[in-house]
Amino acid sequence: MSMATLMHYAPQVINLLAALLLLLAFAMLAQRRIQLLINLFAAQGLVLAASAALVGLVSGQHHLFVSAGITLVLKVVVLPLILHWLIRRLNVKWDVETLFNIPTTMLIGIVLVILAFNVAQPISLLAGTVARSTLGIALAAILLAFLMMITRSKAVPQVIGFLAMENGLFFAATSATYGIPMVVEFGVALDVLVGALILGIFIFQIRERFDSLDTRHLEKLKEQ
Amino acid sequence: MISAAGIAAQLTELALAVVLAPLLTGWVNQCRAWLQNRSAPGLLQPYRMLAKLFQKEVALAHNASPMFRTAPYLVFGCLCVAAAIVPTLGTDLPLNAVADAIALVGLLALARMFIALAGMDVGTAFGSLGARREMLVGFLAEPALLMVLFTASLISHSTSLATIVETLAHRELVIYPSMAFAGIAFTMVSLAENARIPVDNPSTHLELTMIHEAMVLEYSGRHLAMIEWAASLKLFVYSCMGLALFFPWGVAEGGDWLGIVLALPGLFVKLAIGGAGLSLIETVSAKLRIFRAPEFLGTAFLLAVLAMLVHVLLEG
Numbered sequence: 001m002s003m004a005t006l007m008h009y010a011p012q013v014i015n016l017l018a019a020l021l022l023l024l025a026f027a028m029l030a031q032r033r034i035q036l037l038i039n040l041f042a043a044q045g046l047v048l049a050a051s052a053a054l055v056g057l058v059s060g061q062h063h064l065f066v067s068a069g070i071t072l073v074l075k076v077v078v079l080p081l082i083l084h085w086l087i088r089r090l091n092v093k094w095d096v097e098t099l100f101n102i103p104t105t106m107l108i109g110i111v112l113v114i115l116a117f118n119v120a121q122p123i124s125l126l127a128g129t130v131a132r133s134t135l136g137i138a139l140a141a142i143l144l145a146f147l148m149m150i151t152r153s154k155a156v157p158q159v160i161g162f163l164a165m166e167n168g169l170f171f172a173a174t175s176a177t178y179g180i181p182m183v184v185e186f187g188v189a190l191d192v193l194v195g196a197l198i199l200g201i202f203i204f205q206i207r208e209r210f211d212s213l214d215t216r217h218l219e220k221l222k223e224q
Numbered sequence: 225m226i227s228a229a230g231i232a233a234q235l236t237e238l239a240l241a242v243v244l245a246p247l248l249t250g251w252v253n254q255c256r257a258w259l260q261n262r263s264a265p266g267l268l269q270p271y272r273m274l275a276k277l278f279q280k281e282v283a284l285a286h287n288a289s290p291m292f293r294t295a296p297y298l299v300f301g302c303l304c305v306a307a308a309i310v311p312t313l314g315t316d317l318p319l320n321a322v323a324d325a326i327a328l329v330g331l332l333a334l335a336r337m338f339i340a341l342a343g344m345d346v347g348t349a350f351g352s353l354g355a356r357r358e359m360l361v362g363f364l365a366e367p368a369l370l371m372v373l374f375t376a377s378l379i380s381h382s383t384s385l386a387t388i389v390e391t392l393a394h395r396e397l398v399i400y401p402s403m404a405f406a407g408i409a410f411t412m413v414s415l416a417e418n419a420r421i422p423v424d425n426p427s428t429h430l431e432l433t434m435i436h437e438a439m440v441l442e443y444s445g446r447h448l449a450m451i452e453w454a455a456s457l458k459l460f461v462y463s464c465m466g467l468a469l470f471f472p473w474g475v476a477e478g479g480d481w482l483g484i485v486l487a488l489p490g491l492f493v494k495l496a497i498g499g500a501g502l503s504l505i506e507t508v509s510a511k512l513r514i515f516r517a518p519e520f521l522g523t524a525f526l527l528a529v530l531a532m533l534v535h536v537l538l539e540g
Contacts, residue, residue, distance in 0.1 A: 009399065012398065012399040013399060015399070015401050015538045015539075016399050016401045016404065018401065018538070019401030019402070019404055019405065019534050019538065020401075020404070022530070022534070023404070023405060023408070023527075023530075026526070026527075026530070030523060102519060103518070103519050103522045103523075106522065106523065106526050107526070109526075110526055110529060110530070110533075113530065113533055114533065117533060117536070117537050121537075133537060133538050134538070136537050137534075137537070137538075
């Protein structure tokens with residue numbers, strides 16, 4: 001394939017990857033099984049890495065390849081492995097419990113997507129990047145991950161929601177400004193990794209204390 | 225202008241759909257048998273079934289109204305017109321001038337209404353149960369299907385299926401992310417509409433959970449043959465609609481006969497792959513409880529709405 005055809009189709013492929021990211025965000029919101037939730041998170045990481053690499057290729061910003069590499073190693077391999085190990089150790093076989101039923105959550109999700117698209121429209125006009133129109137999708141992915149954190153009552157899905165939110169932020173950074181400086185990026189990557197580890201320990205402590213992973217137990221201040 | 229060639233192409237497509245529909249059903253059954261480690265019935269089994277049913281005499285309930293007897297022919301007629309609207313080989317179809325994608329959805333709804341009325345006509349418990357479930361599935365699936373068609377219409381600025389196919393197949397290749405969403409939504413809708421496994425089981429007469437089969441339990445003989453044929457035709461129409469929207473390459477532009485002949489093997493290959501995919505989906509998924517069906521179809525609707533939103537954001 002010649003360079004010209006690549007340049008012609010690359011923005012379209014980036015848009016397609018952005019749409020896939022949004023689709024995966026919705027799939028995570030609708031998912032009841034925790035193992036599949038982790039796999040969806042890994043898939044989202046893969047889409048993210050692919051889009052970062054492609055944006056890097058098109059724009060000539062080669063530091064984005066490093067970002068894509070970090071994303072690939074961290075979000076597709078390391079974090080899902082940690083999460084799988086975590087649910088094996090915790091021996092959690094339950095389906096994910098939600099506070100609202102899934103169709104209601106999806107409807108709220110659609111409203112969030114419309115909101116995000118509207119908010120992002122004027123901002124993306126200011127950006128001069130190849131992938132500027134995907135800013136709305138990045139914002140929607142962040143809000144959907146946030147919604148997942150809010151509507152799930154157990155600790156592990158909340159952690160996955162937190163990690164998915166970081167996926168959205170990373171995507172927003174690549175689409176609006178060709179990524180963030182390398183130092184910040186390494187810092188964020190390390191933060192996410194350490195965050196996941198700390199939250200893992202935190203989950204063990206919650207279970208130790210309450211014999212359950214339901215974070216609603218943490219809302220009570222006093223013991224009965 | 226309606227040309228003689230256009231009418232000929234139209235009639236060819238209609239005849240092809242009516243003749244090939246049972247073959248597609250046979251192919252799907254065969255793939256499913258292979259995937260489930262059963263020995264497969266012959267590819268022509270649906271034809272033998274139809275021939276047998278046409279020879280049998282009709283056993284009618286005493287209180288069956290004329291409605292009950294005419295419904296199979298009406299349903300078959302609705303689906304024939306629907307099959308004629310969907311472009312399978314060429315895009316020069318005179319019927320496309322009078323019936324667009326919205327009319328197609330209307331025709332399918334009309335067929336569903338007749339079959340549901342016939343299900344309730346005799347007054348057996350199973351019949352009305354099946355009819356009510358069918359209407360539940362139908363009223364949830366229809367808006368999702370309309371949204372999918374509207375997404376394609378937004379891209380091609382027309383609700384006519386022939387224009388949609390021409391836009392998608394014969395202009396410069398553009399990747400439409402919105403069509404990815406619409407494709408998933410369409411797959412879910414067509415599974416539900418054709419009484420396929422996540423929503424209904426097509427190969428059962430014994431379960432309390434059945435939908436389509438419960439409605440047609442009272443039919444026998446040539447009436448049942450018409451209903452079975454119409455069900456095959458519905459699967460064929462949905463498959464061709466899916467191919468027209470998402471894999472339109474290979475369909476001849478206009479009414480040129482060489483193109484139409486060349487499009488034929490392409491259609492066979494696409495339908496074979498589609499049928500194999502359908503049997504794969506049916507094999508790997510489990511049947512949903514009936515009260516999960518609204519959630520399943522609600523997801524399809526939301527995906528179709530998302531497709532429109534993504535179109536406005538990314539492609540607008």
